[in-house]
Amino acid sequence: MSIDAAQALAAGPRTVEISWSPRDVLLYHLGIGAGLPATDPGELRYTLETRLHVLPSFATVAGGGSPGVISVLSMPGVDVDLARVLHGGQSLTVHRPLPVAGTATATSRIAAVYDKGTAAVLVMRTEVADGDGPLWTDDAEVFVRGEGGWGGDRGPSARPAAPAGGPDRTVERTVREDQALLYRLSGDYNPLHADPEFAARAGFERPILHGLCTYGMTLKAVVDTLLDGDVARVRSCTTRFAGVVYPGETLRIRMWRREGGVQVTVGAVEREDAPVLTGTIVDHG
Template sequence: MPIDAAKALAAEPRTGEIAWTAKDVLLYHLGIGAGLPATDPDELRYTLESRLHVLPSFATVAGSGAPGVISGLSMPGVEVDLARVLHGGQTLQVHRPIPATGTATATSRIAGVYDKGTAAILVLRTEVADPQGPLWTNDAQIFLRAEGGFGGDRGPSTRLDPPAGEPERTVERTVREDQALLYRLSGDWNPLHADPEFAKVAGFERPILHGLCTYGMTLKAVVDTLLGGDVTRVRAYATRFAGVVYPGETLRIRMWRQEGAVRVAVSSVERDDAPVLADTVVEHT
């Protein structure tokens, strides 16, 4: 059987040292579209090392650059075809601001294996701490097409009621044609995002953008638009990947301010507002 839920959940956590530099942070920020306009003081916070503020979503690539999807597939009890793999969702808890340069210990384990019938979902949890204490916790929900039906727990629902009323702010962000090629340099080398032939085998007309790139672009839009550009206000950030994005498209990002949080919905302008990110919440101070 491709997935042995009991074996995956019982496996010993994997622990290793990770490190990152300001160069890694700068590359990540450029990969999610920072730097336009290049001389804008608000953008220089993301692109100039002497002023660098770390967007919390950098946590998804810090250190090895593996955002959980590929590394989760090498855990005990998991043996699947990479062409069937999609990133289903991502949850990030930020325990304190991420330094521009750092070393830390990352501990990863399979925290959940869920049977959705026609598909399976793995939850890969990664907890990161440095000598001063916890830094962040990442949960990557890995969607495995055609791997369900093994009789396991369906797991909790992540669906939220739609936010009420009109959004407080709506912004649009263009995805560059080469953005997936730049973003993958932060560590996610899945050929689905670069190789046209591989993308066709996986069922897509051409390479798609990394879900975590859309995730980062969206958080930056929320921080810049409703949080005064202050990255340290972000406490948690969760989303469900509801659809794909193709390089060259435009993201429409709708935001609703709530008590201590911002609800967000992201869609593709060119595909009649097809959903891209759903059930998205940014918790903040």
């Protein structure tokens, strides 16, 4: 098993048609914890089809899951064990508000391959457009442990400076014990998030929550807390997955306002605020 960086980068893009319905949007919102309290008007915008708007992070699962961790493994030049693969980072740019139902074309390719020494990083870029033009651009960074060291480009290392002063807002969000099982129904069936034996083989004490579930929970917290619940204000959301989340834990989400956006950190409360998401920036209008 190995990675052939030249072959992966030279491969042509893959294009598929994707579609989604209000039911898919509702299921995704429930998977990231929407609906508590169930009768709250702010939550009904995520859970009631007659009031429905779409959290931009839905783009990461639209059509059954945008190409990401698992799909990278089927790209030319990539032959690695899924147990050594982790989602390392995510960047999403929204070109216009996502419709509650749609059909679009998703074009994906490996845009970069980086050599981090002890691991390789593959960047899968997906560009999605419908009949009215571009909808979103999505970059998934996939870490493959044990595949670095060939002397390739290490890639960018700059990270946003740590926010100064106390956060403008801090909220806590509980991850339900069954949250990964519900979230995976939106299309990410990686056994790491459900099968204890596979999780142990990957080096974890038990199944972990999808990084993109934490990503969605965090973006929702920012929208609900600092953007007046207006999903259309989100322009982009970038993050690095710095640590795992176990179902049943509590996320502490700290937010700092900055010009044109919000900087966020997320920690696991029960593990002394162990970092979960870092370098998180939500740009908005």
